[in-house]
Amino acid sequence: MPDFADETSTELERKAAALKWIALLETITYVILFYFWIISPSASGKAITGFFHGLIWMAFVAMTLMITPDIGWSWGFAAAGVLTGPIGGLLVWHRIRSGGVPYKGKNN
Secondary structure, three states: OOOOOOOOOOHHHHHHHHHHHHHHHHHHHHHHHHHHHHHOOOHHHHHHHHHHHHHHHHHHHHHHHHHHHHHOOOHHHHHHHHHOOHHHHHHHHHHHHHHOOOOOOOOO
16 A cells, blocks of 8 residues: 555555665675775775765665565575675665565555
């Protein structure tokens, strides 16, 4: 059931959509950080990218842990998503993209 009169999505769908993009952004910033760390070392590139990656990673962790019980994921999947870095970000992104949000009827 929608939470607002003109809104067709539920709160869980909106949370999942936000997490999907944060998960993808987490992976992208990790790859950019890896570039400045290993491929073309740059202290300023690492500092700037690392700062933003850290903020995005903390948001990713918080959002993943908060949505896990509501979306029906196991805590093992949540831990794998958080602890495996960019692979985990892609796992979360793909699971939301392909599986979506489970429908909860009026009584659930």
